[in-house]
Amino acid sequence: MNILSNQDLFRQACYVNGQWIDGDNGIAVTNPADQSVLGTVPSLSVEQVNDAIVQAHAAMAGWSARTAKERAKILQRWFELIEANIDDLGTIMTLEQGKPLQEAKGEIRYAASFIEWFAEEGKRVYGETIPQTVSTNRLSTIKQPIGVCSAITPWNFPAAMITRKAAPALAAGCSIIIKPASETPFTALALAELAAQAGIPAGIFNVITGDARTLGEPLTKHELISKFSFTGSTQVGRKLYEQCASTIKKTSLELGGNAPFIVFDDADIDKAVASGMLAKFRNGGQTCVCVNRFYVHDAVYDEFLEKFTARVAELRVGNGLEQNTDIGPMITRRAIEGMNVLLEDALAKGARLVDLGTEIEEQGNYINPKILVDVDDSMDIVHEEIFGPIATLIRFTDEDEVLNRANDTIFGLAAYFFSQDVRRVYRVAERLESGMVGINTGMISNEVAPFGGVKQSGLGKEGSRYGIEDYLKVKYLCIDIA
Numbered sequence: 510m511n512i513l514s515n516q517d518l519f520r521q522a523c524y525v526n527g528q529w530i531d532g533d534n535g536i537a538v539t540n541p542a543d544q545s546v547l548g549t550v551p552s553l554s555v556e557q558v559n560d561a562i563v564q565a566h567a568a569m570a571g572w573s574a575r576t577a578k579e580r581a582k583i584l585q586r587w588f589e590l591i592e593a594n595i596d597d598l599g600t601i602m603t604l605e606q607g608k609p610l611q612e613a614k615g616e617i618r619y620a621a622s623f624i625e626w627f628a629e630e631g632k633r634v635y636g637e638t639i640p641q642t643v644s645t646n647r648l649s650t651i652k653q654p655i656g657v658c659s660a661i662t663p664w665n666f667p668a669a670m671i672t673r674k675a676a677p678a679l680a681a682g683c684s685i686i687i688k689p690a691s692e693t694p695f696t697a698l699a700l701a702e703l704a705a706q707a708g709i710p711a712g713i714f715n716v717i718t719g720d721a722r723t724l725g726e727p728l729t730k731h732e733l734i735s736k737f738s739f740t741g742s743t744q745v746g747r748k749l750y751e752q753c754a755s756t757i758k759k760t761s762l763e764l765g766g767n768a769p770f771i772v773f774d775d776a777d778i779d780k781a782v783a784s785g786m787l788a789k790f791r792n793g794g795q796t797c798v799c800v801n802r803f804y805v806h807d808a809v810y811d812e813f814l815e816k817f818t819a820r821v822a823e824l825r826v827g828n829g830l831e832q833n834t835d836i837g838p839m840i841t842r843r844a845i846e847g848m849n850v851l852l853e854d855a856l857a858k859g860a861r862l863v864d865l866g867t868e869i870e871e872q873g874n875y876i877n878p879k880i881l882v883d884v885d886d887s888m889d890i891v892h893e894e895i896f897g898p899i900a901t902l903i904r905f906t907d908e909d910e911v912l913n914r915a916n917d918t919i920f921g922l923a924a925y926f927f928s929q930d931v932r933r934v935y936r937v938a939e940r941l942e943s944g945m946v947g948i949n950t951g952m953i954s955n956e957v958a959p960f961g962g963v964k965q966s967g968l969g970k971e972g973s974r975y976g977i978e979d980y981l982k983v984k985y986l987c988i989d990i991a
């Protein structure tokens with residue numbers, strides 16, 4: 510990657526126990542914009558992963574023995590180095606994931622914010638004293654790092670999904686081994702380079718690459734791994750959760766979504782349109798909290814559709830490195846084929862595509878944004894995650910009816926609705942079966958709030974004051990002072 514100003518950030522090796530190591534063969538990483546090969550990363554063996562786990566376990570003793578303040582200082586240095594290298598890190602991300610450069614830099618800031626946040630949270634891991642039930646006893650709790658952690662992360666947020674797990678783990682005093690998505694390893698390896706420069710000790714932050722199923726076995730089953738965290742599809746999450754059961758690992762799962770976006774008749778339509786654009790087309794629609802279903806009240810449907818169509822028609826599809834690109838290439842051709850299957854099913858069942866005027870010819874991993882109207886619950890696109898720039902509009906007239914339809918899904922990650930009636934705001938927010946609710950906004954993600962879903966969208970919360978609890982264990986102490 511000659512385009513980078515800091516060539517040390519481009520690493521084609523795994524980072525294990527403070528060393529850059531190779532594997533049996535190289536896995537090619539391609540640019541989704543043109544399928545060119547950006548480089549290769551190793552395919553590690555199970556033996557190499559087992560060694561990495563043993564070394565991470567050995568390294569943890571020294572790291573957890575440091576004070577939270579000492580760990581915080583090193584994490585703060587990692588945060589500062591990431592911020593200082595944002596241009597190169599953004600470029601690496603755009604080249605391997607495709608998102609527009611400004612969005613990539615935005616994700617780098619978002620990723621860094623978790624490190625800054627948990628560096629401080631680590632200093633607020635408090636125990637408690639408990640009123641004794643026997644006068645000569647003294648009861649208390651202490652919190653200790655849970656142990657060696659492992660994580661498997663997706664391609665759509667190649668930096669933030671790593672730091673949202675590694676930052677609390679390291680702040681708590683744990684060590685962690687991360688397997689990034691095969692499509693986007695270079696961002697993870699650049700973070701490892703900066704972790705080393707920041708002074709994070711060998712064995713504490715490790716990045717491995719290779720065949721997912723092969724590496725997934727030790728990461729979910731090894732006796733020395735105490736905690737597993739996964740972000741990705743619900744389908745894969747179910748499988749990995751099962752694998753963790755064999756050794757009773759503490760498990761966090763951030764999985765798929767099917768977010769409803771409800772525009773009531775008393776909504777601020779301009780705000781709903783602007784928010785809908787962000788919540789639908791961020792990262793080209795490839796986020797788990799993207800809108801999957803727009804429910805628009807009959808009384809405001811035509812106004813919303815007209816204004817939303819005008820905005821979508823202005824979106825520019827192109828290479829993420831080009832200045833004016835709004836939607837970059839999708840991660841793979843296979844991803845687009847999945848979207849087209851949902852599209853064809855909807856059209857066959859009566860949905861219609863809104864004419865958005867001139868569209869670029871769809872080549873390679875590019876797909877034009879689309880608006881589908883006359884969508885109904887018989888269509889697969891209403892029940893499955895689109896994970897792309899296709900908006901589906903569904904009319905409704907009744908609050909009770911739309912809430913029943915919004916909740917009629919196995920998922921429950923994010924939901925959004927627009928209303929200026931405070932009584933409706935409380936009624937609807939409390940009835941939506943979702944871990945997170947955006948009210949009159951389409952942007953809910955940040956490092957200080959608890960991110961996570963209900964139902965089959967996952968287990969646990971990331972970020973916020975809750976995020977570090979998953980990397981700690983509570984120990985109860987009972988002292989007899991008679």
Ligand SMILES: NC(=O)C1=CN([C@@H]2O[C@H](COP(=O)(O)OP(=O)(O)OC[C@H]3O[C@@H](n4cnc5c(N)ncnc54)[C@H](OP(=O)(O)O)[C@@H]3O)[C@@H](O)[C@H]2O)C=CC1
Nearest residue numbers: 662663664689690691721722725741742745763764765797
């Ligand atoms: N709730 C949330 O916060 C998020 C949810 N998601 C969901 O993930 C999906 C899209 O991301 P995508 O990356 O395709 O998801 P996948 O679930 O296919 O992959 C996620 C990660 O899991 C790995 N993986 C896949 N199969 C296995 C296996 N059998 N054993 C071990 N590891 C495995 C992948 O490795 P490899 O790349 O090598 O195949 C990748 O690193 C969508 O459903 C989206 O909603 C995505 C991001 C955030």
Ligand SMILES: O=C(O)[C@H](O)CS(=O)(=O)O
Nearest residue numbers: 665666795796797798954
């Ligand atoms: O992977 C995702 O989709 C992210 O979790 C979404 S967010 O955190 O950027 O909102």
